[in-house]
Amino acid sequence: MTEERWQRLTYWPLVVASLAFIVAYSWQVIANLQGPEYAGMRTVMAATWVVFAIDYLVRLGLAPKKGPWFRGHLFDLAVVVLPVLKPLRLVRAITEIQKMSKGDQLRTQAAILAGGTVAILIWICSLAVLDVERPAPGANILNFGDAIWWAFVTVTTVGYGDLYPITAWGRIVAVVLMSVGIGVVGVVTATTASWFVERAATLAGNDDQEAATRGQVRSLARQLETVAKALPKDAEKVLPRHKEAEPPHPSA
Amino acid sequence: MTEERWQRLTYWPLVVASLAFIVAYSWQVIANLQGPEYAGMRTVMAATWVVFAIDYLVRLGLAPKKGPWFRGHLFDLAVVVLPVLKPLRLVRAITEIQKMSKGDQLRTQAAILAGGTVAILIWICSLAVLDVERPAPGANILNFGDAIWWAFVTVTTVGYGDLYPITAWGRIVAVVLMSVGIGVVGVVTATTASWFVERAATLAGNDDQEAATRGQVRSLARQLETVAKALPKDAEKVLPRHKEAEPPHPSA
Amino acid sequence: MTEERWQRLTYWPLVVASLAFIVAYSWQVIANLQGPEYAGMRTVMAATWVVFAIDYLVRLGLAPKKGPWFRGHLFDLAVVVLPVLKPLRLVRAITEIQKMSKGDQLRTQAAILAGGTVAILIWICSLAVLDVERPAPGANILNFGDAIWWAFVTVTTVGYGDLYPITAWGRIVAVVLMSVGIGVVGVVTATTASWFVERAATLAGNDDQEAATRGQVRSLARQLETVAKALPKDAEKVLPRHKEAEPPHPSA
Amino acid sequence: MTEERWQRLTYWPLVVASLAFIVAYSWQVIANLQGPEYAGMRTVMAATWVVFAIDYLVRLGLAPKKGPWFRGHLFDLAVVVLPVLKPLRLVRAITEIQKMSKGDQLRTQAAILAGGTVAILIWICSLAVLDVERPAPGANILNFGDAIWWAFVTVTTVGYGDLYPITAWGRIVAVVLMSVGIGVVGVVTATTASWFVERAATLAGNDDQEAATRGQVRSLARQLETVAKALPKDAEKVLPRHKEAEPPHPSA
The missing domain is CATH 1.10.287.70 (Helix Hairpins)
Structure with missing residues (x-):
């Protein structure tokens, strides 16, 4: 099994675990629970802790190179160690909804x-x-x-x-x-x-004084490309496709 | 009647209602009115509330598609429900004055x-x-x-x-x-x-280190267009008018 | 006499008046002066007030169109009315020193x-x-x-x-x-x-991800101009000198 | 001996002196040392003071022109006079590590x-x-x-x-x-x-509305250069290498 497949399988269980943690923690703190109720909520939170720990260990096991994976997932380790960070997992769910x-x-x-x-x-x-x-x-x-x-x-x-x-x-x-x-x-x-x-x-009727956008420069590059096409045929041979120094988009 | 015509007709009445609300509310709060005076001011505020509610309902009725109109005018609903937001209507008047x-x-x-x-x-x-x-x-x-x-x-x-x-x-x-x-x-x-x-x-004698402006890039695009015009005639055929990836201007 | 000549003549007297005001006010407040010393400092401050008022009236008199001059110099009026703003005049002196x-x-x-x-x-x-x-x-x-x-x-x-x-x-x-x-x-x-x-x-070895500067776009415009010059002769006729949508530089 | 060689020789000694200062000062303040221990820590701090003072004087002596060197190294003088600034020397070490x-x-x-x-x-x-x-x-x-x-x-x-x-x-x-x-x-x-x-x-699927980057404009300049190369041969003679109005990179 690859790490990607594992992540797809565990996506919803981890969202549910995050929600369970936040509900249990909210209830315990806001209602200032004592005695058996406090113990009950703590058990729920411990269960979510186990879920996150297993997920972390399985992914570490699935990773081809343990060292780089470990260094690249320090935030995930922090989430396992500090239970309070678990609900930040839900931010991933927000971005998921946004993708739609x-x-x-x-x-x-x-x-x-x-x-x-x-x-x-x-x-x-x-x-x-x-x-x-x-x-x-x-x-x-x-x-x-x-x-x-x-x-x-x-x-x-x-x-x-x-x-x-x-x-x-x-x-x-x-x-x-x-x-x-x-x-x-x-x-x-x-x-x-x-x-x-x-x-x-x-x-004001114009935005000439606002900062230039990436879209504008790209449109200019397209315009220049059209000009180049209009040049004598031997020009096109040496004209490379416009490759932009793109800021890297993180996918994580 | 279209919604646009209704908005033109109700523009000044709503500005007056906003001003009436803010004057009545200011008077009541600052002078800490009690008894009949308090009731009087509250009546004025209730009247402006009715004016805004009617405006909202009429516009909802005039809208061809109720669903999208409702989702696109949540702020207007908030203004009706929370009287205290009414004077924000006056910001629209400021933008009106600025247009001149x-x-x-x-x-x-x-x-x-x-x-x-x-x-x-x-x-x-x-x-x-x-x-x-x-x-x-x-x-x-x-x-x-x-x-x-x-x-x-x-x-x-x-x-x-x-x-x-x-x-x-x-x-x-x-x-x-x-x-x-x-x-x-x-x-x-x-x-x-x-x-x-x-x-x-x-x-300093120059602003070379300030951020590039949209106006600058546009001027560059015009310059490039002139160069393109100077090229052999068959060039112009393939050269499209410069269309910029313009940031959308909201009209609301 | 033109307003410009008047301003050149009164430049140093007004800087001195600003300094006199700030020294007198500082002395009065910090030393918490009372009695005759307080009156003395107040006299110095009143004198600088007169200097600024005369300067304002003379410039108003010299202006060809009183209305626009008045609207364009509201800050100068504020400086005359509110003595405490006088030392801000010294900021002009800072910019003067910087010009060097x-x-x-x-x-x-x-x-x-x-x-x-x-x-x-x-x-x-x-x-x-x-x-x-x-x-x-x-x-x-x-x-x-x-x-x-x-x-x-x-x-x-x-x-x-x-x-x-x-x-x-x-x-x-x-x-x-x-x-x-x-x-x-x-x-x-x-x-x-x-x-x-x-x-x-x-x-990091490069600044590709920093915001584009005006200097960069200008350099690009110069490059494009050189390309245009290299085109067949009839091209140059239609190519205008590059005129940039420059943000206006205030001179006040 | 040149100043550069001196700086290479004293690089690590000064880092060690900075660390010694910060450790001694931290110990003295946090443990609120008194008597002989206080004196001991103070001696360590005085020693680092001497090290920084000697370094400053030697570099001043090695500089060909004392006046400009003095004006250009006011921060170094401040570090000698105010012992508390010494650990800021460590920021240089951070940048050194980053270079790797x-x-x-x-x-x-x-x-x-x-x-x-x-x-x-x-x-x-x-x-x-x-x-x-x-x-x-x-x-x-x-x-x-x-x-x-x-x-x-x-x-x-x-x-x-x-x-x-x-x-x-x-x-x-x-x-x-x-x-x-x-x-x-x-x-x-x-x-x-x-x-x-x-x-x-x-x-959102695109970043057209983000601010344009320097990398983008440079890529555009390269594209323009390629177009210029495709022009008739006499064009290249007048086309200068693209020289950008580069923001100056401080090396200190």
């Missing part, structure tokens, strides 16, 4: 992708912060509403300071939220800004 | 459009936050001056934390202000920054 | 221009905030060190909230500092970021 | 370079702030965990305000961290954002 609407505008795609990621990130980080802060003496993030509010205030870098983590783990969650989230929020911000600039360009 | 000065510089247009939107947004969000926070025990946003100051501090992401919402509704208003406002403020920031870079380019 | 080093790199120019403006802005706003906040009961910005620290924390949007204005005038100064300063700080930030990306491009 | 992986993607390079710099900067500034704040009465940054947390909150401009420097030196360190760090964090943010936009472009 192929051809949409770049800006819409970027906004949906960034919006989805930031929503999952805010949800997970809120749960994690509440989970580690609530039992700490002197903590000020004590219910889920506060935790969500804190996550929004942090990820937009507003940072009022009415609420903030005081435990080491809470601060580590905050640093993750700042490091990743600010970049993703940047996409949403840039999308809004770009919409405004475009709207203003429509009003 | 067609041909102005893109940067000026973007600055006016973004500045107008952010001013309306700050005003509405200040009213809404004050409205929901004032009655809450332990709240710290207690007069309109404070509310405006809080909105500025939030939208620029400074976030001192001297003032912040504590109720669920106040926090939702804050999240809207952060999400939309930061992007719009980004346009103002970028405009200021671009003015400085351009000024520096003038001083 | 014509040919420098765009990035260096932008950094010096933005750095100079932000330094003057921080200095003025610190003075203004301290001036209005110190007498207010319950204020927390009470000495010049605190005021400078507050201005840095505000302009970078960090906004700890250890210090913040509480008076209406102090908050207006803060909004000016946020609105203008954040954009200018954006230039410094972007310059730092661009230095890093360029350094990384040197390490 | 020449050909990597620009984005990865920029992220590693910026990430390394920001990590060193956060570490140094945390030590420096803790060193000057701990003895001050009323200070709130009292242990290394707090100092690191404060540095992260500052450099991302979140600025909760739970912790902030109160001494003049602590505030100067904070201003350095804000001024330099925010730009470098900007690179990390932009890298994250660009990854998202690229991912969205893959999903």
Whole structure:
């Protein structure tokens, strides 16, 4: 069996495991479960942990070269070790859904992708912060509403300071939220800004001062190719097909 | 009657309704009206609500295909349901006024459009936050001056934390202000920054290191077209008019 | 006498008046002058006010068309009305000094221009905030060190909230500092970021993925012009000199 | 002996001195050393100071023209005067390591370079702030965990305000961290954002609306060169090799 076939087979089970993890973790933290209920939710989470660990080991086993595969899948290892990252798997599902609407505008795609990621990130980080802060003496993030509010205030870098983590783990969650989230929020911000600039360009009657796009340069290259075709026949022999220094598209 | 004709007919009535809403809401909140005066203002606001609801239903009725129209006008539905969004209608009036000065510089247009939107947004969000926070025990946003100051501090992401919402509704208003406002403020920031870079380019004697503009690439395409015309006659036959991969301009 | 000649004649007197204003205001606020010394400094400031007012009126008188001149010099009117803006005149002096080093790199120019403006802005706003906040009961910005620290924390949007204005005038100064300063700080930030990306491009061995520059497109246009010259003679007749859709360079 | 040869000889000794400085300073501050241990660490730091001072003087002596060398190496002078800047020398080592992986993607390079710099900067500034704040009465940054947390909150401009420097030196360190760090964090943010936009472009099926790259324009220039070669022979004589208005690559 190839790794690709394995990934196709395990795609939906892993999405379900991610969802199960997020539901169980949300329930446990928000309802502040104790005793047998707490144990039950923890069992569900442990089960998803086993599913992800098996998936990781099987794929490592299927890989022809273990070394390069290991170095290229450090994020997958992090997902296995840190259970809290599991729901980020759902971002892959978002991109899967988006593939169906192929051809949409770049800006819409970027906004949906960034919006989805930031929503999952805010949800997970809120749960994690509440989970580690609530039992700490002197903590000020004590219910889920506060935790969500804190996550929004942090990820937009507003940072009022009415609420903030005081435990080491809470601060580590905050640093993750700042490091990743600010970049993703940047996409949403840039999308809004770009919409405004475009709207203003429509009003001004031209967009000559906006940054040149890749599409424009490609159209120019096609125009040049047509000119070349119109040249005396011996010209065409030496004229190569236009090959562009394309930025590499990651497929992962 | 077509939807277009209806929109032309209702353009000014809806602008007036938006202004009536914002004046009534401002008066009620800032003066902290009670008793019959409060009821009076609420009546004005209810009337504007009816006007917007009728407009929405008539346009839905006029649309040839209800489904696509409904999906394409979710923002209009939000304006009907959430009265507080009504004054955003005035942004359309700003763009209307701008159309008269067609041909102005893109940067000026973007600055006016973004500045107008952010001013309306700050005003509405200040009213809404004050409205929901004032009655809450332990709240710290207690007069309109404070509310405006809080909105500025939030939208620029400074976030001192001297003032912040504590109720669920106040926090939702804050999240809207952060999400939309930061992007719009980004346009103002970028405009200021671009003015400085351009000024520096003038001083440096050249702007060779600034990002290429669409206007530049278009000028290059025109130059290439002229070269093509100078080629032997059979060249012109195969040379298509330059068609650019234009970014789509939204008309909504 | 033309307006241009007047401006050449008054250039240095106005720079001196700006410097006199900033020295007098700094002395008065930092040393918290009282009695006759306070009156003395206020007299110096009033004198610079008269100088700026006369300059404004003479230029208005010299202008052939009063209406357009008035609309095009609203900033100059603001400088006359709000004395605190006078030192911004010194930014013009910075650009004057920069002209001597014509040919420098765009990035260096932008950094010096933005750095100079932000330094003057921080200095003025610190003075203004301290001036209005110190007498207010319950204020927390009470000495010049605190005021400078507050201005840095505000302009970078960090906004700890250890210090913040509480008076209406102090908050207006803060909004000016946020609105203008954040954009200018954006230039410094972007310059730092661009230095890093360029350094990384040197390490990576190529900068193919950086944004295309205006210089590149111009070089391409020159190349195309050379090709056109090599065409049969009748080609040159129809080939216009390359005229670029240049972004307008402001001279003010 | 030339300066270049001297730099090759002293490369590793200076890296070791930087590391020795950072280890000694970290130990002294984090363990809050007193008495003989404090003196020991201080001796190590003084030794590295001597090493850097000798290096500076020798290079100044080797320079053919002292004046230009002095003006061009102000940062080196700052490193000698302010011991706390010494570890920034290690950034040079990071770039050295990166050179080995020449050909990597620009984005990865920029992220590693910026990430390394920001990590060193956060570490140094945390030590420096803790060193000057701990003895001050009323200070709130009292242990290394707090100092690191404060540095992260500052450099991302979140600025909760739970912790902030109160001494003049602590505030100067904070201003350095804000001024330099925010730009470098900007690179990390932009890298994250660009990854998202690229991912969205893959999903949308095209990246026509992304900004044009230098690689694209270069590819166009090569295409044009090929067309020129296909022209009648006398054309080639007047066609110069394509020389691009290249942004200067700093080698320092």
